[in-house]
Amino acid sequence: MNYNAKNWYWSGQPQGQSGTIIFSSAKGAVVAATDPGYQAFLAAGGIATPWPLDPVSRVATTAALDVVLSGAGLPPSGLTPPTPAQLLAYAEALRGKIAAGGISVNIAASGAPPQLVEVGTDTAGLALLANAVQLTSTAPGTPYNWDQAEPVTLTGAQIVAIQVAVGLFNQLLFSQKTAIRAAIAAGTITTFAQIDTPASAGLPAWPANS
Incomplete structure (x- = not known):
């Protein structure tokens, strides 16, 4: 499956989260592992990308995902607390x-x-x-x-x-x-x-x- 940032999934445990979460760029939100769209993505051979890391701390953060989304012309995840x-x-x-x-x-x-x-x-x-x-x-x-x-x-x-x-x-x-x-x-x-x-x-x- 070819990577499409506008319809993709990222999975991991970003800093501040108590467990693994899955983010859908198509929905602009966190989805459950049982989400029909995610299940269809997996069935089509898709593999969720590991959660992006902060370039300095090398820690998975919601802000790092926002950078990826921004680079693809997408809105931020909404997971990063505003300053x-x-x-x-x-x-x-x-x-x-x-x-x-x-x-x-x-x-x-x-x-x-x-x-x-x-x-x-x-x-x-x-x-x-x-x-x-x-x-x-x-x-x-x-x-x-x-x-x-x-x-x-x-x-x-x-x-x-x-x-x-x-x-x-x-x-x-x-x-x-x-x-x-x-x-x-x-x-x-x-x-x-x-x-x-x-x-x-x-x-x-x-x-x-x-």
């Missing part, structure tokens, strides 16, 4: 994605039925909001037509209230990242999944784009 720097970079990327995802702001007066305004918080949306805020000071009293699925006309006070809401939204995001940074440093957060779902690490959920 604090990788976790922090992931948290920043997620913060940026949420920050640019937009929010809905209720501009209704106290006690009145909700009146939601859709606010873009990407670069273009923030520029439009900044222009609207500038208009409230250079031409006070001028109504502002806000373009959304159901267009609305806003007052200067409502425009400023929207700007405040966007600012508070971003502050919540920065506070969340600060808390995540501290949890990474303390060793409480060690996986990307915990950053996606901070409640699993005892932190509040990320602010929602709604």
Whole structure:
């Protein structure tokens, strides 16, 4: 059987594992010895490659397998724990994605039925909001037509209230990242999944784009 990195198996006991494991590049995951795909691979004459060794320590590691997978244009195994720097970079990327995802702001007066305004918080949306805020000071009293699925006309006070809401939204995001940074440093957060779902690490959920 010819070697095909995109549909291959590695077997061994990498550092940190309690026993032998089998990794499938096709599934991008560890599989059992009884896995149908692995059994078919063996039946076709395939032999799992011994687990790759670290070039310096000569010890089998999950990171060494990740190097092999990367060289074949494949994603990492997911078995190697991310470094604090990788976790922090992931948290920043997620913060940026949420920050640019937009929010809905209720501009209704106290006690009145909700009146939601859709606010873009990407670069273009923030520029439009900044222009609207500038208009409230250079031409006070001028109504502002806000373009959304159901267009609305806003007052200067409502425009400023929207700007405040966007600012508070971003502050919540920065506070969340600060808390995540501290949890990474303390060793409480060690996986990307915990950053996606901070409640699993005892932190509040990320602010929602709604």
